[in-house]
Amino acid sequence: MYDKQALIELIKETALQFGDFTLASGKKATFYLDCRKVTLDSRGAKLIGAGMLELLGDKKPHLVGGMAIGADPITAAILTLAGVQGKQLRGVMVRKEPKQHGTGKYVEGPYAAGEELVIVEDVVTTGGSSLLAIERCEAAGLKVKRVFAIVDRLEGGREAFAAKGYELTTLLTIKDFGITQ
Ligand SMILES: O=P(O)(O)OC[C@H]1O[C@H](OP(=O)(O)OP(=O)(O)O)[C@H](O)[C@@H]1O
Numbered sequence: 001m002y003d004k005q006a007l008i009e010l011i012k013e014t015a016l017q018f019g020d021f022t023l024a025s026g027k028k029a030t031f032y033l034d035c036r037k038v039t040l041d042s043r044g045a046k047l048i049g050a051g052m053l054e055l056l057g058d059k060k061p062h063l064v065g066g067m068a069i070g071a072d073p074i075t076a077a078i079l080t081l082a083g084v085q086g087k088q089l090r091g092v093m094v095r096k097e098p099k100q101h102g103t104g105k106y107v108e109g110p111y112a113a114g115e116e117l118v119i120v121e122d123v124v125t126t127g128g129s130s131l132l133a134i135e136r137c138e139a140a141g142l143k144v145k146r147v148f149a150i151v152d153r154l155e156g157g158r159e160a161f162a163a164k165g166y167e168l169t170t171l172l173t174i175k176d177f178g179i180t181q
């Protein structure tokens with residue numbers, strides 16, 4: 001079992017901030033989880049990689065990945081730990097903007113049309129960022145059924161995924177930080 005309590009403590013210590021914030025969706029918030037502070041810390045990478053591999057269980061997809069930049073270190077952590085454990089897994093990164101030269105692609109990585117992908121994300125608020133990542137991955141021929149995130153802010157993301165037939169599973173919710181709204 002990955003150490004859930006250690007992840008909660010690390011996020012509290014390094015990523016959870018209170019104040020006035022504008023979110024990616026344009027919503028206003030009184031707290032913010034700067035998860036890059038955790039996913040780009042070796043302690044966080046190890047905990048999140050282990051937690052997400054646990055969520056995958058035996059039902060391994062071909063690929064994991066999601067919207068840059070939040071998803072990128074999560075993908076790297078999962079792949080590295082899978083490699084250390086001798087497990088076969090590949091990843092993708094989804095660009096916010098298409099590459100302006102070379103291949104001009106939105107979705108980067110060693111994938112093939114028809115393969116299964118689990119979307120990963122740091123924070124889910126409305127779910128809009130990951131739904132866009134899903135749209136781009138499906139346009140590239142990938143099959144998406146599940147979305148994994150570190151924290152669910154419980155602001156409608158789960159319902160937005162469900163409405164389109166995707167299941168959200170998260171390591172934590174804001175309730176793990178004593179936040180109720
Ligand atoms: O569920 P949503 O309403 O879409 O909000 C959550 C998204 O917002 C943040 O991304 P941001 O756009 O700040 O970009 P970054 O990952 O590039 O920092 C975060 O990484 C999620 O992707």
Ligand SMILES: O=C(O)c1cc(=O)[nH]c(=O)[nH]1
Pocket residue numbers: 022023024025031032033034035123124125126153
């Ligand atoms: O909704 C967002 O944009 C958002 C919320 C949050 O807590 N952390 C983050 O990185 N993005």
